[in-house]
Amino acid sequence: MNVQPYIDAIEEQGYVIIEGALPGSVVDQTKAELEPFLQKQKMGRNDFEGFCSERVYALLAKAPSVAEIVEHATALAIVDAFLAKNYLLSSALAIKVHPGETPQSFHRDDVGGAFLPLPRPLLGMSTIWAYDDFTENNGATEVIPGSHRWEQAREPSAEEAVKVTMPAGSVMVFSGNLYHRGGANTSDGTRLGITPQYCAPWIRQLETMTLVAPPDVAGRYSERVQELLGYSVNDPGFMGYVDGLHPKRLINPDYRGRKYRDDLPAS
Ligand SMILES: O=C(O)CCC(=O)C(=O)O
Incomplete structure (x- = not known):
């Protein structure tokens, strides 16, 4: 598959959406594996996690089919273009946004590089996979196009953000230094997303x-x-x-x- 148009879009806008990347059968399988962990027992502990959201961490120890997206050929072909070989999976978590959730604060996922002056190279690449349709009002991720190239002084604002609406089975691949946030859920349904994130290969100890x-x-x-x-x-x-x-x-x-x-x- 030629992923160059996706790479070009990320260089330009900081993100790209690929629809229909995951078969419905895999979406259903992962949802079934996650069901025991999504019983509204553990809602977010702070505003960032979201008091009306459930987060499931350590996914590869809980939902084996998540490996399908962690090593998804198209997603990794894109990540390959931005991170040096031997990059690592830095995080993989599920986020189920319930009705009543408020917007997150805007942030960059490769926040470990926050001490470096902007603009700076990205230190990671993120993906977020839709396991429900991401709609205008159910908590779809919001991104600020082009913010991966911003200067230090520029602050994010909601007016510049766009909602990442996409059907279940789609993925957004985005630059680790792109401003984004989880959106508000004003609907009466839930929104499940899974976000595998990758970091540069040198962001680790010499000995593990x-x-x-x-x-x-x-x-x-x-x-x-x-x-x-x-x-x-x-x-x-x-x-x-x-x-x-x-x-x-x-x-x-x-x-x-x-x-x-x-x-x-x-x-
Ligand atoms: O749930 C989302 O749409 C984004 C969540 C996010 O960016 C995060 O928690 O780091």
Whole structure:
């Protein structure tokens, strides 16, 4: 397949939508695998996660058919053009937006590069796959076209955003430094999306220390050593989470050390 037109669109606008990329049978299979995790038991813990949204992290441990989109040939052929070989899957989570959800704040997914002056090269590529139709009013992702090339001083505004409406089975592939957000859901239905995100191959430790020292081994060391191994989360933010929680929970399930707002449960 010739993906050059998609690559050109991303270079120009920061994103491209590909309809009909995933067969309905795979959409249905993944929805069935996710069903046990989407029982409205765990709604978002803050405004970013969305108080009216459910998020399922660690997807490859829960819904095996998600691998179909993680390694989707067309999506990866596009990502190949933007990231050096050996890039990594940085995140893969499901987001089910329920009625009443408000818009997220605009953000860039490759936020780890926020300390670098803009405009800067992208450090990651994102995809969001529609498992329900993304409509005008059910929480479709919103993007700000061209914002991947903005200068430092420019702030995002809702007036510049466009809604990414697309039928179930479609994907939006977008540049990690593109401003976007989850939209408001003013409908009476839900919107399920899954967002695999990829990062540059050098955004990692030289030795994968959490495999060198899995939780039972890491637990023998001091807190400081555990943090240095990677049982830590970038503050502020959530880079380093495991299944939406602080990785030290794998060493000590009662760990409640990180609390970034007093009115929220520790994560
Ligand atoms: O749910 C969406 O449409 C986008 C969510 C998002 O951008 C995020 O949580 O990082």
